[in-house]
Amino acid sequence: MYDINPDWRNEYYGETIFYDDTMQEATKSVLYKQNRSILFDGTTPHSIRPTSHIAPQYRFTLGIFFQQPNFIEETKNIT
Numbered sequence: 001m002y003d004i005n006p007d008w009r010n011e012y013y014g015e016t017i018f019y020d021d022t023m024q025e026a027t028k029s030v031l032y033k034q035n036r037s038i039l040f041d042g043t044t045p046h047s048i049r050p051t052s053h054i055a056p057q058y059r060f061t062l063g064i065f066f067q068q069p070n071f072i073e074e075t076k077n078i079t
Contacts, residue, residue: 003036004060012055019045032059 001016008014014032019025023045030038040046042065051059 002062014059015049
C-alpha cells in the first residue's frame with residue numbers, strides 16, 4: 001500500500017490496523033503518513049480506520065497486489 005495524500009495529520013485518523021488470525025485482537029496499527037509504503041502479506045487480516053470528520057479530504061491509498069503464479073495450472077494451458 002502507498003499513502004498518496006500530500007498533507008495528512010494524525011488527528012485525521014485513517015490508520016491501517018492488522019489483526020491476529022481470529023480477528024479478535026489488533027496486533028499492530030500503522031499511522032497513515034504521506035509517501036509511506038507498507039508491504040505485507042495480503043492474507044493477513046487488516047482493516048482501515050475511518051477518517052475523522054475533520055479531515056479536509058478523503059484518505060487515498062494505492063494498493064498493488066502481487067500473486068505468485070500457479071505453475072501447475074499454467075502448464076496445463078500450454079498447447
